[in-house]
Amino acid sequence: MTESAQNRGCRARKSFEQALKAHRAGHLEEAIRSYTESLALNPDQPQTYNNMGVALRAAGAFHAAVASYHRAITLRNDDPGSHSNLGNALRDLGRLEEAEACHRKALELDSCYLKARYNLGLVLKDQGKFNEGIACLKEVVKRKPDYVDAHWDLALTLLMKGDLEAGFEEYEWRWRLAENPPRQFDKPVWNGGSLDGRTVLLHAEQGMGDSIQFARYVARVAKRSRRVVLECQKPLVNLFATLEGPAEIAARGEVLPEFDLHAPLLSLPRIFNTRLDQIPIAESYLAADPARGIKFAKTLEAKRFNIGLAWAGKPTHRNDRNRTVGIEPFITLLGTPGCTFHSLQIGQRAEDIFAYGCTGLIHDHANIIEDFADTAALVSALDLVISVDTSICHLAGALGKPCWVVLPYTPDWRWLMAREDSPWYPSLRLFRQKSFGDWLGVFARIDAELKAITDV
Known part of the structure; x- marks a missing residue:
């Protein structure tokens, strides 16, 4: 007996709801499987194709995500979300001009769609169209001042353009990122004011390459402080013993010595008002044993x-x-x-x-x-x-x-x-x-x- 269209529709909706639940829980394989089951029962679902594209992209299946978004758009061409999502997947594949066109199409359909404007800013940055990308991201944060990701990517775009002063100022938004909470100390943050003979703790953040790059600023802090304590990743401790400036070096996770103020290493370029033509450089600032x-x-x-x-x-x-x-x-x-x-x-x-x-x-x-x-x-x-x-x-x-x-x-x-x-x-x-x-x-x-x- 042939299954009724009504019954197939009910099963399709049930599979879609199961997919949504799995997707929200981060169970991508299960979500993709349930989206697929829903589409097998009813292929005329643009939202399901769009959602499956989101899950496929999150799973790293970028080509499949592009195909899924194309199917969604074929079924419903006036959905700005599908166009912008397609742009994101094309960006992942390095098809930047096509990605830009998709985000612009999304904004043509809905000029108030902030996510599409944010995504457009990213792909403009990737192409080296810095002025356009910066204008785009500034418009986003103007319309939504607490849009943390937009502030973060605005900082990266300014830095990549070479505008280090503005970029490092905006870079402080990194502490608002969900995956990057600030360290908690019972002493105040040093923001470049007079040290009056106090001890400063400089602490590493992010990767070891970042620590090496910005350790160049330690000597500058030492010239203004009575004493500098440098906390870094354990594999760097012996190497950083060759740095000029720190009185003591501690491995992250160890008990810290007494200090009066603290500052993250990647805030030092902002504190010292670093410009592209004023980066503290030397032939070398580390040495080998x-x-x-x-x-x-x-x-x-x-x-x-x-x-x-x-x-x-x-x-x-x-x-x-x-x-x-x-x-x-x-x-x-x-x-x-x-x-x-x-x-x-x-x-x-x-x-x-x-x-x-x-x-x-x-x-x-x-x-x-x-x-x-x-x-x-x-x-x-x-x-x-x-x-x-x-x-x-x-x-x-x-x-x-x-x-x-x-x-x-x-x-x-x-x-x-x-x-x-x-x-x-x-x-x-x-x-x-x-x-x-x-x-x-x-x-x-x-x-x-x-x-x-x-x-x-």
């Missing part, structure tokens, strides 16, 4: 060009799928005549060396690197480092060692856009994708440059 280099000495070949490689960053980084290349593109470099290669990779991704058959082509030091002071000793002995955007390139820059950084089309704000140098680190050279996902082009340029400098 020569004694730590002894354990690497046997693998360093004096008559060859010694190169360190890092191909993966922290997987929890929000842009890691774009910035982490993996070992495969680096393998093309391993046959370069006159070169000896050294892995600077630790953790799980160091296992790529064995997994990709490279054990005879690159020295694996993961089992003897205990902390960043060890890594610094190895980096200091190398002729060149080639790295993705991770803590290794910050370490090389802070040590003043030559480092080639491979960057995605839309990089992290600190690398700015459309330049090969870094105002933060004079020893770094930036190799950027010329189009989204074009690692082949990046490594073709690196291969040619490497052969040119080693062809002696």
